Amino acid sequence: MDRSLDDGPFFHGTIAELSVGExxxxxxxSNYRPEIVMNHVYFTARIxxxxxAAELAAELSGRRAHPRVYEVVPTGRFENDPNVxxxxxxxxxxxxxxxxxxLRILGEVTEWTRLSPEQLQWWRERLSELFSSGRGEILN
Incomplete structure (x- = not known):
């Protein structure tokens, strides 16, 4: 594992229901651009x-989805996310x-700050603007 970038702990936000060890x-x-198949799995050291990511995935899924945050551990080398x-x-x-x-699932994190409806609306509008302007390109 490449710990030179960050020691973690690490987290992944999604709408998938996963179990420890998966x-x-x-x-x-992609949760944000479903026409794109992702070459990488993304994670952060910031819960x-x-x-x-979980809230936006739920919002953009087009169905009633439950946002989830998991603590994860990378099983191999990783790099800075060039998208941000x-x-x-x-x-x-x-x-x-x-x-x-x-990324191996260590467990689900249930204590994290949820977005307010106003914050979620702001992000929804921002992503829509980015994607419609062509500036929301995902570096895959």
């Missing part, structure tokens, strides 16, 4: 970032990463 793997459709580092933010203040190797 693996999150690349090769699934708030994982919560945001340097291109958009200098360095990696979001402590966001990606890996082609699976």
């Amino acid at each position: 693996f999150l793997t690349a090769g699934h459709r 708030e970032g994982a919560g945001l 580092t340097d291109k958009k933010f200098p360095g990696n203040p979001t402590r966001s990463y990606r890996s082609t190797a699976p």
Whole structure:
């Protein structure tokens, strides 16, 4: 494992219902752009970032989905997430990463700050604006 970037702990936000010991793997459709199959699995050392990802995944799924945050451990090398580092933010203040190797589920985190309806609406509008303008490109 590549611990030179961050020691964690690490988190992943999703709408998938997963169990301890299961693996999150690349090769699934993006929560934000379902036409894109992801080459990486994404995670963060900030529980708030994982919560945001979970809430947005639930919002954008088009169905009644339950946002979930899991504590995860990378099983291989990982790198800074280029979707939010340097291109958009200098360095990696979001402590966001990606890996082609699976992430092992350590457990579900039930205590995390949920977005208010106003915050969720703001993010929904922001993502819609980014995707419709072509600036919401995902570096895959």
